Amino acid sequence: MTLPYLTDDCIYYILQYLQNDHSTLFKCLLVNRFWCKSTIPLLYANPFASTTEKNYLITSTLILCFNKAEILQLKNQLGLSQINNINFDNFDKEHKPLFEYPKYLKYLKNYDIFIINFVISKWFAKYIPNLPIFQIFCVDNIFPIFLQSILRQSRNIEQLDISLNLFYEESFKNFNFQNFTSNLTKLNSLSLNFHSSGTDHTVNKEIEQEFLRNIANFCTNASKLIIELPKIRRPLYQHDTSDGLIITTTTLEKLCTIIQVQNKLKMFKIWDCHSLLNDILLSLEFQKHSLVYVEFTACDFSNVSLKRFNYLYNLEYLKFEYCKGILLNQCESLNFSSFKLKELSFKRNYWNVDVTSLMIKYLGASLQRLLVETPTKSLIENISMYCPNLIFLKIRICLRVDLSVIQSFKNLRTRILSITTLYDTDKFFINLANNISINIGKIFFFSYSRNSSKFLKFKEFLENCHNRFEMISLNYIIELEFLKIVLNYIERSNNSLKVLGMMRLGKELNDEELKLLNLIKAKGVEIVRYNTIYHDLCKFAF
Template identity: 70%
Template sequence: MTLPYLTDDCIYYILQHLQNDRSTLFNCLLVNRFWCKSTIPLLYANPFINMIEKNYSIISTIILCFNRTEILRLKNQLGISQINDIDFDEEDYKPLFEYTKHLENYNYFIINSVICKWFVKYCSDLSISHNKICDDIIPIFHQSILRQSRNIKQLDLLLYLFYNENFKNFQVQNFTSNLTKLNSLSLNFHLIGTNYTKINEIEQEFLSNISNISLNLRKLTIKLPRTNRSLFQYVTSNNLINTSTMEKLCTIIQKQNKLKMFKITNCYTLLNNVLLSLEFQKYSLVQIEFINSDFSNVSLKSLNDFYNLESLTFEICKGLFLDQCEVLNLASFKLKGLTFKRNIWNIDVTSLMVKYLGASLQRLFVDNPTIPLINNISMYCLNLICLKIRINFHIDLSVLPFFKNLRSKILNISISYYYSNNINEFFINLANNIPFDIKKISIHLLNSNNFLRFKEFLDNCHNGFEVIYLNHMIELEFLKIVLNYIERSNNSLKILGIRELDKELNDEELKLLNQIKAKGVRIVDFNTFYNVYYI
């Protein structure tokens, strides 16, 4: 009788199903040669972010994949010091697989962190300064990984890397020719200095090659240089980034086939150029984010033609005025998500944009709402599912009565910082003015160690909540308040989110917690589920 066996395709699909279970994949390496060969690409597609916690042995593996030039550079940097378990003099050694060629997710910052932690854990006895590791040794690793990687799909790169001495002879063409599979690109530019005028040849060659080779990006993130000034101070000079660089970035945007997500940070000037370039993607763009950018003298007219735009974010932006927003009255897209965070413009600008873009909104994020803003949300956002409100510094009680008109099904309140002695009054008024249609609520209060604030809310709110998230830790008096609400609401509550579920409870606390669960309430971790309703 012939024993049944799995076809190669079946084995491959089984292994793919296990791609996030690294411990099981390591066991699969030992089955036979085929299983081993099929498992390696999955293990090394994203080895830095999916590592078993505190296991940084991937760095030792990468060193074994160095070529002779890279080994020599590393030896020169280490001097007489050596790394345990690695024989640099064994020149004929070749690893069983080309591990790094399978890398699909290259994130400069994560790789840096892993290398540093590896040195701390395995090379603590080496007399090498942290600065030397960062400036002279880590770039050797980056060069080696970039040289060998042939399957990168997500690339998150700090361009300052190209300014390192180790990259003088780096073959950019060979590297970028391997980026045809790239679907996500994040470019992080570094402020070299306000007097820096020399165009870095490697950086420029890299950008030019990207614009000709990587034409199928779905996500593009550009983080331009930022000054050392305060978060809320801006520069109007264009000296922070080379003009040629900006032109190449615009070309990259224009040449993409179907770009869906775009994010730009620290764009103080030339934002009009970026918007004009984005017009080339008006049929495909779904999500746009503007972070720390200046809209002075910028026309929003081009946004009107982004037919499939679903999500729009403005965070820490400035320079936008009412007359600039009027053109959005003719917008052709139907937004599902709109976010305003810490913007430095008149709140009426936010209110007007909500009026023009609110009809199709399902998710809305606003800061420090005013009465006109809440009124516009109530009148124009009739399909709203989740409203997230963040309050900073000042709590305006006069706004709360207008909450009664909100049409949202989910309310997420975050109080970051406040200078007010009316915080308890705020919770009472909030509770009294929440519409009964809101069945799910999340409240995050910074440094909340006083259960009485949540008592004011639960004692005064309506009885119809099905989900409540409160960033308060488990303690006896707090559990009593929650249990009292459940009994008053006739067991309508289904999910309760709270903090520190791993806390060791005393007998009374455990008894109350079990009574809450017996009422049919599922207890979840607040930190895990805080934003579950705002995606």
């Protein structure tokens, strides 16, 4: 009988399906030459994601892919650390690499660099069993050699997250940045981290700017760009806007050029931007036809014209976290915005709450998702009045809220409400229940309370709220009294409830708890893990 034959395309799709299952992919290598050749690019697209016990063996593979100059550098550095018992000449002769493994790398993130260093240290500890522990820590000068080799050979990098402090290493002094950046034409996600340092790196600024210049010349197809400028201090910098002293004028020009030359930039994030923000916003205007998502974290909008936002015609997602500096009179220009936001998010910003309220007034007409904090009466009223298309509203209550504010909740037009609170008093839940809008069919509660009887607060809510909820999700562990409360609500609500989200569904239940849980399920209610359902509803489009 003829054995069934799989076409090359079928094999390729099978392997694609297994691309995150490294242990299975390693077995696929042994089937035949074609399977091996097709599997290697998948295994080495993100080789440092593997957390297997023997992941340190990749170090041998990386060394085999060194060129002569890199082998010489490695020998010299090990010699300086008095590690002379590895014969790399024999090592190279006995083991010839079958593939140019680093060229398949697609994802290189800043976090991966720490993993690479850990894996290398682990390899030395295994390869030289008697190597004193202090000498392992002395080999840190060899880490940049490995990274240089990886960067030199990479041809298919799609996501690059890199700290520019890396170029302050002496070993990068003669690194050919042009050859490296010319390999980044497939890059679609770029993250540049300008972490501050106490050391004067004036000389290395030239290397840093050479890198940025080459990025601007060769990397023009990024759809996602993240810039993290040096942190000045925490908490939020107060009167210090000295980022211009840390980021030179030349570096700023390079950053602005990188923003401007991207062909179809969709997502932009920036961290810790202060006096440079006007220049950055001006550069974003070059991406007005493609830019969809903009996020600001720890940025200072003092003396910044918000008119710049009006030119971003296709903006749909806008997020502010830990920002400061926006005044009421700055918001007026947003009344003339041409874009139609789908999502707007405010988290721990240092400005008057009326600023948030006014921005919602001008940008709320098209909003489908909104995140706000510490609600006031005017804020809730503006959400009710100016957000007619709202689907998902998340409210974080970090401070004690005036209970009279809760009365405004009855006018909310959102279909899904998520409330995160530190102060979940009985009065809060009773007021919320009595004023919850009948438009809200799905509700999420996340309480930080460690009170063992906090289910009583949910009892107050469920006994006093309307009976039209289709979904209720709580960060609460299954317990007998709570299950009774839920069952009573289901029976009162004429079985409108379809989904119940809870924590620790794997908990072992006693007979009475199991009986109640089965009764709830018999009513047609699906029990879902809280984290799973919350993540599905709260995740951004990107």
